[in-house]
Amino acid sequence: MSRGAITYTLGMGRWKPGAGDRLREAALSLYLERGFEQATVADIAERAGVTARTFFRYFADKREVLFDDSSALQEKSLAALEGLPTTTSALDAVAAVLETVAQTVGGDRELARKRQAVIMANADLRERELIKLTSLSTALADRLRQRGTGDIEASLAAETSIVVFRVAFSRWVTATDDQVLQDIMRETLDRLRALAASG
Amino acid sequence: MSRGAITYTLGMGRWKPGAGDRLREAALSLYLERGFEQATVADIAERAGVTARTFFRYFADKREVLFDDSSALQEKSLAALEGLPTTTSALDAVAAVLETVAQTVGGDRELARKRQAVIMANADLRERELIKLTSLSTALADRLRQRGTGDIEASLAAETSIVVFRVAFSRWVTATDDQVLQDIMRETLDRLRALAASG
DNA sequence: ACTGTGATGTCACTTGATGACATCACAGTG
DNA sequence: CACTGTGATGTCATCAAGTGACATCACAGT
Helix, strand or coil: CCCCCCCCCCCCCCCCCCHHHHHHHHHHHHHHHHCCCCCCHHHHHHHHCCCHHHHHHHCCCCCHHHCCCHHHHHHHHHHHHHCCCCCCCHHHHHHHHHHHHHHHHCCCHHHHHHHHHHHHCCHHHHHHHHHHHHHHHHHHHHHHHHCCCCHHHHHHHHHHHHHHHHHHHHHHHHCCCCCCHHHHHHHHHHHHHHHHHHC | CCCCCCCCCCCCCCCCCCHHHHHHHHHHHHHHHHCCCCCCHHHHHHHHCCCHHHHHHHCCCCCHHHCCCHHHHHHHHHHHHHCCCCCCCHHHHHHHHHHHHHHHHCCCHHHHHHHHHHHHCCHHHHHHHHHHHHHHHHHHHHHHHHCCCCHHHHHHHHHHHHHHHHHHHHHHHHCCCCCCHHHHHHHHHHHHHHHHHHC
């Protein structure tokens, strides 16, 4: 919503519009250049042409600037469940969600690599990423329960989707060839199935 | 190591010994009474009879005071892999680890409930818990690879163990009857197997 | 008696984060 | 056209989390 095309066209407020986007870009570049801890919020704000106070009006904290698009991803993921027939198994539902997620996230691999490099280099950022995924998992499990999936199965299926996503995404970002995220997701899920079946 | 029996017996330093343990207790009780954010490090230190500076000599940050025993858990978990025959499948290895974890963590359910209540009430603490489990997962995956498990299978199996742990632990803490953690773990793992097989 | 050491205290400082209030270009409205 | 309300921003003050540097002092070993 707040992210899409700019709504006003000319003669906007006293300040340049798109402060949120400028802050996002400034933050990512500074985190890349100096590392997360070495970049102060004041630095980021300055590069974006605003005050530190304004930074905190857009983002709850210094980490969130890298993650605030996760709510959009969550919405898309949940929407992917809507169309499915009620007969779909929990794991197939998960597969459908992963398909959507891959489509959403799998576009710009270079950007993904930059983001991932920054996140992996800092423990606080890894923490934040994990809780975002867990939040997604919780929401997913809720929906699955609404669809009639058993309590525990819903939790397990949802958490499993996160596992597959994490492993597949890591493979995708690391990969040297140009394999597409979707395929890696599918293959990873298959491998998990095989693992559970054989064990 | 630093946690076991006190090594000195009488006439120890200028200050009362066991500052670390006192800080742990003070923190847990204060987090319970006021909530994590409302309890300052100065408060905790005061209750433990030391200075805030000393708190940070024992614990890297305000959250870590609830989690610094996780390294011991990790060691035990990895040790559980040592005895296993090389023919053991990745998932069976995971089962063995979960057995050990359940034994270690499943002792005092009242304490577990208190800890869990504090952690669940605060997002920062949930983050920290997640990264501790992920760290355990990473270490586990490494060991599995050393045992000859394939790269991806190792990651999947290790992450799966975390999933089972989380779901099972939550059930155990919530449960009204006195089911033992081990049994819940086993059952949860079985359900995950079934889920993957059927899907 | 002398000295080194480890655990702690004290102090100063940076940074993240938040509340309260001021400012001012712009949009409407009469 | 003047008047007013509003939203986004700036300014200022303040608190709490961490961290580095240095001081202190009971104890252990020599």
